Amino acid sequence: MSYCKQEGKDRIIFVTKEDHEAPSNAELVEDDPNDPYEDHGLILPNGDINWNCPCLGGMASGPCGQQFKEAFSCFHYSTEEVKGSECIEHFRNMQECMQKYPELYPQEDESDGATSGGADTAPAEPTGTDEASAPTSPTGDVTTTGTESAAAS
């Protein structure tokens, strides 16, 4: 049973679970998917990758950013049956680069951890498909790199 009290200009309402069971009738404004001001997730409305997405952490801006962008773009636009199968070279470059900065890109047990770490750093990305080439990395790896830089986001 909810009740309500007023303390000066402040109003306080206490609600129980039952009170909030009925769906809300509050009206929200329809979101415009093409709103130019809005921050978009990993994928922009036109299909491009948003390199500035906080979800990527610092992957696209660090020393290996260039390699990461190339590899990830290749994967993203890949239309092969096994998605990204033609991008092996790019991923290899990226991995080589990342190995030069172990502090920034900590290497987990799987050697491909960092590789897929980059691609999977969009953890909530609903359309994230697994790369066939890389085993799915433990989320621990991802979050490590992710948190390090995503914390700034």
Added chain:
Amino acid sequence: MFNCRTAWNKLAPLARASSTVCRQSGKREVSRHVRRPLFARRAQMSSRATGGGGEDKFYVLLVGAACAAGGVYVYYTVSGDKARYDERLAQISRRQHRQAEPSPAPTQAQQEVAADTALESTKEPTAVAVLEHRGTEPNQEVPEAEPSQEAPVSEPPPTEAPVSEPPPTEAPVSEPPPTEAPVSEPPPTEAPVSDPPPTEAPVSEPPPTEAPAPEPSITEPTVEGDSPKASEAVLKMPSPEAAEPAAAEVLTSAGRPEDVQLTEGTGVVSAGPSSLLGESASEPAPVSAPGPVDPALPEFPGHAPYLLIGGGTASFAAARSIRARDPGARVLIVTEEADLPYMRPPLSKELWFSDDPSVTETLRFKQWNGKERSIYFQPPSFYVSPSTLETVENGGVAVLTNRKVVHMDVRGSRVKLSDGAEISYDKCLIATGGVPRNLQVIERAGEEVKRRTTLFRKIEDFRALEKASRELKSVTVIGGGFLGSELACALGRRSTDLGLEVVQMFPEKGNMGKVLPEYLSNWTTEKVKKEGVTVLTDAVVKRVSFEDDKVQIKLKDGRVVKTDHIVAAVGLEPNVALARSAGLEVDSDFGGYRVNAELQARSNIWVAGDAACFYDIKLGRRRVEHHDHAVVSGRLAGENMTGAHKPYWHQSMFWSDLGPDVGYEAIGIVDSSLPTVGVFTKATAKDTPRAVTELSGTGIRSESETEAVAGVVAGAVAGAVSVSAGAPAPPTQQEENYGKGVIFYLRDKVVVGIVLWNVFNRMPIARKIIKDGEEHVDLNEVAKLFNIHED
């Protein structure tokens, strides 16, 4: 002839009239004397030239002549017009040619002079030729010799150092490392492109090899000789035609390798450009020429395409944004601090909860879930060294520490550092943050008190306070806002272990009195007291002194607090030191640099973070001092610096933890003076900050939020992101009435701020409600959207 005739025809009637009169008078006379009517006819033939008397004749002649003359004049005017026009045009084109010609000539002459002087002096002047493309006239400027020598070079018409020409086409940035000159001249940096060559400005600039026309953002400044030198990125667009012929002339005439700029010390040069020039043949890399060449790299570049003043959160976020959007960008961060960019929230939160005794050294903190991270955004290997910033492939972010920017020249697009060095820029971000405020009573209290006072903001303050907390018996926190309350709670938690007395005092009625509505503020104060803090409310400090080996704080109402150390957390003064020299506006209501909705202060100058007073399209003009705002505004500024033109739109949030059991997140304008509506339920053990971090695996709340945002489908407001429940922890005490809830802050019936009280991972919904800016009749219905009863 015919004119006369036509004229006569026209005048005939007149003539007739006059002749008639005359005739009639004559006729009368005649008729008087002679009766011969037959001979007198009425009409007179007009063809008869001599119609009337002599007077008529004269008249006719005069008029006729006038008309004839007029006719002739008109004829000649009309026919001569075309000829005059052609002549005028010819004149103009002749003049242009004349102008073009003389300039190469003097250049040639002067260049000789320059060469001579160059030879003579041991320390070379550096000649930098900055060619600008301006219409038909090449504008050349030359660096002036240094004050010590080279008088001759200082002619009004700039002499040009040919070699410095950046080739119009390519810009191989690969220059030989700039030679370092001991002799470096006084700073002068060249006003980049536009202006009239500062004749006297010394400038020893090595010719920048510029990526020719197109990209201002990717201009690769040439390596600089020394810090003072600023290269002109300006060079950019030399007009190819003008440059080449001029250069050619110079080249041929020069014949000597040295004339090129060379500057003895600075040497830098650009072997590049010379090779690029068409005629380059003769021009050897001038640089190589004379003078001792110091192979050492300059400490930092004289020009940065992206210059970020301040090395805090906003600056780092901008750097990251720029790098993500502009591939190969070269970003230079200049900071007064000795540290690389780091995040501040852990300094008053997580670092205090760490069990690691070496935490003050490592600055690493363990999150609730056991994961450890450093407060530094990135380890040092992420950054490139400032000295290699200009040449490193793919660009990077360089941080120049322990340098303060003291002067900003907006017209010349350059800044001056405290040691006199100058750096020019293409795009600049001011993210200077602020300086903690101090109480006047403490300022006046004398050295002993000031030594025992900490104005908390930086890493060193954290270290000092941490040390004090271990060594001293009593610490007093003055201030009841976010920082003060967090520090008091953090210290309070240690109080029992360390035998430390923690006192917190502030003028308000309760903790967070200016943020939370009174009932919550009171509730919060009780929580803080439970953490072991002695809270003194309604406390206004009257006087502080140092007596009996203790700091004595005397309050207006007579209470006296004796303590060993004071922490002042009474606000932040935005750092607008550069406003004066830069001519930037400072906001009188909120403080800070006044910028527009796109965070721009002037062309090519943006401000972000604590120092920016910006226009929020939804909520109006404001200045926000929170971590997430620094990140959001820094990121936005970085986007706008790379051409995005986006306004402040994504609303930043903030959070506070008052110990591990009480935490809240908030967004928008959260001011306790606004009317509020709070919707609460009861909290369970799952609804604490600790539980949340364990579940989401992150230690910083804004982190989990942003990661969630990436996945949230736009518009899926109703589907609050719910974190799967973990194992139930032992139930907390149920005494509090305000366990979990949502508080709406209203301004003219529109929700402008929301506090999520012990309710986490709902920030996207809150953001959406504020973005809508709608008037909701029943806020309980709005509260339903948050699903506060669920996890």
